Amino acid sequence: MTSSPSSQVINQNFNCCSQSFHNNTKEVLLDKLSNTSTGFHDLTIAPKITYFYDRTTELNTLSHWLIDQNARLISVLGLSGIGKTTLVKQFVDLNLQHFDIIIWKNIKLSPSLDYILTEILTSINPDSILADNKLTQILNLFRDKKCLIILDDVQELMIKGQFAGHYQSEYRDYQTFFTMITETEHKSSLILISQEKCQEMISLDQELYPVQCLDLERLQDIEILRNYGLLEQENRSRLIELYEGNPAYLNLTEHSLIITESIKLRLNQIFERLSLIEQEILIELSQDNHPVSREQLRERLSLSSIDLINGLDSLNRRYLINIIQFDQILFSVSPVIREYIKVCCHQQK
Structure with missing residues (x-):
């Protein structure tokens, strides 16, 4: 199979950067991780789940992609409030044992890619960070350890007032990062949670690019209304239809569309x-x-x-x-x- 020109450039740059990566630093980092039998989990800003409604199919899909297929880039997409973050957190809670490292980041809190990469590397070993080549350090880590990195609210990287999926100029380095994640050999995965879809979230050929996209549809489970104490049985289906099964809307309403x-x-x-x-x-x-x-x-x-x-x-x-x-x-x-x-x-x- 012939690599694309962009893949060749990225791989050449990656190989060049890899040579400059300090072996001693890498060995210290991996030695620390190998001594952590339970793995490293930083879920400080991940949400706490109070209720989880029927997303069995979606959970099975994520498990298949991340554990069986080792998909490198996965996007979980849908309207605000539909349950994207809750779904991913539920998957993480059920599958901690499958990953050496799990780190959850929110773009709203730290939109800079350099800052996020620094936080990830520092949280694992504060003494291992090099000023340069942080992408190389991350990709070396992804190759040597099975990592799962979650980036929530990715739509914040996009320009407001334009068509969906266009990066703000100061965040275009994410495009390079996402491309390297898909085109470089490693055993880790990145989950993007977003309200809008950009080109990097679309797989043109799944055999060539390990990219998967999960569009989250509305909930049909009437238990969501029973837990909120809403209405008699016969009216619950109507409310779900009106609010299109969006949990963020259903927990705020009563008898009709308001x-x-x-x-x-x-x-x-x-x-x-x-x-x-x-x-x-x-x-x-x-x-x-x-x-x-x-x-x-x-x-x-x-x-x-x-x-x-x-x-x-x-x-x-x-x-x-x-x-x-x-x-x-x-x-x-x-x-x-x-x-x-x-x-x-x-x-x-």
């Missing part, structure tokens, strides 16, 4: 990330209680065909629209998004 201040704040943060084109499309889609076609949207909106296509694609990458395949492709938004836009538009008038 946009609480907490839900509004969560959706405000999502809406602020959108480009003007996406906002325009989303507002138009919210005018209908039924799905509409791209042609119908084109007739209603003063957008070029390319802007409409890109806007719909970006909204799909953010999990804000539903795509329905009948005789033609149709688009719709959830009842929560529709009601939120109506409430916001009413308040602005």
Whole structure:
């Protein structure tokens, strides 16, 4: 199999950097890890799970990818509040024994890649850090030990007000990092938790690139409402339908579709990330209680065909629209998004 030009450049740089890695430092680091029989786990900022609802299929999928296949880059994606972080934490709690090192980081708290790499290396052995070649040190660690690194809130690396998946200029080094994770031989894994999908999260050829993507769909388990003490049995399914099985919304409501201040704040943060084109499309889609076609949207909106296509694609990458395949492709938004836009538009008038 012929390596891609980018792979060759990365591998050449990696091999060059590897030669400059101090063997003594590496030996000290690995000796410390080998003396830790239970492994090294830094889950200080990982969430504590109060309830965990039926995600058995998703847990099995993660286990297959991470333990059986040794996938190097996995993204867990979905709308805010759908349970991405909870799912990953549940997997970690159940599978501590399969990894030598597990470290959980949140981009909101420390967005700099250099800072995150320094924290990871320092937490394992503060005496082993070299000022240069931290990527090389991390990849050497990934090759010698089975590590699991979780990066939460990866959407914070992306530019607000543009289509989904475009890195802010100061965080483009993450692209190199993610590429090296997939194209360099090692036995470790990186999990990205995000509200929007970037190109690095998409596997064009799973045989060539060990990248997997788990799109988290809504919960169907009515136990979530029973635990919140909500309604009689016959009304629970209706609430799940209205709120699209999103735990972050279901624990704040009562008898019907209501946009609480907490839900509004969560959706405000999502809406602020959108480009003007996406906002325009989303507002138009919210005018209908039924799905509409791209042609119908084109007739209603003063957008070029390319802007409409890109806007719909970006909204799909953010999990804000539903795509329905009948005789033609149709688009719709959830009842929560529709009601939120109506409430916001009413308040602005």
